[in-house]
Amino acid sequence: MTDTPGQEVHRRRVMYIPGYDPVPPRKYRERYRREAAAQAAISGYDIALGPKQTRGKFGWHVSAEMEGAAVETDIEVMYWSDIVRDSMSHGILATYGQLFRTAWIYIWSGALFRLMTLRKGPVIAALYPVVFLLGQLLAALAVGVVVAFVVEWMGHRILGIPLSFFGLVLGLVMVWAVLDLFRRQDGRFLAYYLMHDYAFSARYCGAYPPEQEDRMREAADQIAAALQADVDEVLIVGHSSGAYIAVSILSDLIRAGRIPADGPRLALLTLGQVVPMVSFLPKADRLRADLAFLSSRDEITWVDVTAPGDGCAFALCDPVSVTGVAPEGKRWPLVISAAFTQTLSPEKWKALRWRLFELHFQYLNAFDQPGDYDYFRITAGPLSLQSRFADRAPSKSRIERPVNRYTSMAA
Incomplete structure (x- = not known):
């Protein structure tokens, strides 16, 4: 593969962790296919999907030509929709x-x-x-x-x-x-x-259910294997409640020493997060400890993207700070806004404004007036998450004041 000046990523692995969603993984593949094509037409790059080339159960391959560079990306969905469906069978x-x-x-x-x-x-x-x-x-x-x-x-x-x-x-x-x-x-x-x-989320007052802990261990093994592969970046994407699941998985990996010092860059992108819905509960000691731990680590880059127009997310709320567990020397996350009112045309914003569920998924969709947040450039482009947002200041309207009553953390 020919190098392009400034290109950091030639090959990437993306691990997508959904929120509480009963739909099968193929729905995410079809959303990616449809919205990537729409964004490519708007932004002027080429992107195509193909069959998965990794050993994971659920995923797809992406070939992209953007910013003058060719990039190959393998995207895998961390499957837990079966757990969701079981919990919905009441x-x-x-x-x-x-x-x-x-x-x-x-x-x-x-x-x-x-x-x-x-x-x-x-x-x-x-x-x-x-x-x-x-x-x-x-x-x-x-x-x-x-x-x-x-x-x-x-x-x-x-x-x-x-x-x-x-x-x-x-x-x-x-x-x-x-x-x-x-x-x-x-x-x-x-x-x-x-x-x-x-x-x-409330069944165990903020603690993870045993079946979810088991699935998180499986996801950690998959991410650890990806970090041993011949790739330039491993990007974890956590959407909605998948955001706090991703935080705990990565914290477990780092504590266990499973992040190779000479391995690919490791990055976390959280989208439309609802972390406070769980971290504010009495027995969320594990999650609070993971938030505090991950927020000060230099092994990762963590960018948190929300939008005030998303009525289902805690928009621009720093999940670590508002939980009341921000440690001295806190580095992450970088909290920025997807600014739906600016990145969506007036016509599209009007059409989506009261479709709250679809707005909650807009982070995974095309923007007809894209700003510096572009899901497809991040997941399939030639720059790492770290470099893409290296000069990006956090949103001025972010909320950092500690509000949580419960700040105990697991040892």
């Missing part, structure tokens, strides 16, 4: 049980009120499934009461026989039928999905 009653337990944990711990002092958007997003599911329950109960009343009235006035018991049974059947109808339509409302998401 029925109606179990979901309402999750609702009350999760709400109690966030209210009792004080996390809910402290999170609201940072960004109201993600807290409103967290409250949405609670309010919507309670609204569904009230609507179902109302239908059940009306049905029971009508049946009893018909028994008294028309048939002249008591039908109270039959009316009660039929009313309860209608309550369940209405709740089941809402559940079957959740693809439109996403109330059950979001409730399962927040319940998954």
